[in-house]
Amino acid sequence: MRLTLRKAEPQEAGPLSDLAWASKAFWGYGADLMEACRADLTVSARDIQEGLYVVAEQEEGCRVGFYSLAQPPAEPYLKDLFVAPEFIGRGVGRLLWQDAVTRARGLNWAFLLLESDPHAEGFYRAMGAVRVGEVPSPVLPGRVLPLMRLDLR
Numbered sequence: 001m002r003l004t005l006r007k008a009e010p011q012e013a014g015p016l017s018d019l020a021w022a023s024k025a026f027w028g029y030g031a032d033l034m035e036a037c038r039a040d041l042t043v044s045a046r047d048i049q050e051g052l053y054v055v056a057e058q059e060e061g062c063r064v065g066f067y068s069l070a071q072p073p074a075e076p077y078l079k080d081l082f083v084a085p086e087f088i089g090r091g092v093g094r095l096l097w098q099d100a101v102t103r104a105r106g107l108n109w110a111f112l113l114l115e116s117d118p119h120a121e122g123f124y125r126a127m128g129a130v131r132v133g134e135v136p137s138p139v140l141p142g143r144v145l146p147l148m149r150l151d152l153r
Helices: 010-025 031-041 045-050 092-106 118-126
Strands: 004-007 052-059 062-069 078-083 111-115 130-136 144-151
Touching: 004 092, 010 031, 010 045, 010 052, 010 062, 010 078, 052 092, 062 092, 078 092, 078 111, 092 111, 118 130, 118 144
Parallel strands: none
Antiparallel strands: 004 052, 052 062, 062 078, 111 144, 130 144
């Protein structure tokens, strides 16, 4: 499978939000949790204009995943990494991760932090990240998310 990585465009906010929603729903979450996540899964044109969003395309217009990194001087965070459900397990996540790590190193970050969906923790561990704690879910009181870290030096 041949994929192209490119910077997202502001007019892609809707399709990227839809991709994030579908990727989260892949894990079988119930309607209540999914609805609670709606704002967290929504990408705005302003987010794309002000942030670093990278899209993986199989062909022009066929988005199969994306990630976003916090922009300096913010903490070195991988904010998003989503893969379209039909492409999960086909190397898209690995490609996006590797590009995010390369860009983070290019920003001279010593490490990369991320708050993982519990279902994605195994993926991030396989990519070399380690769990360094837990953080409260921003959408559901009482739920915690794994806090992961990758040393970049």
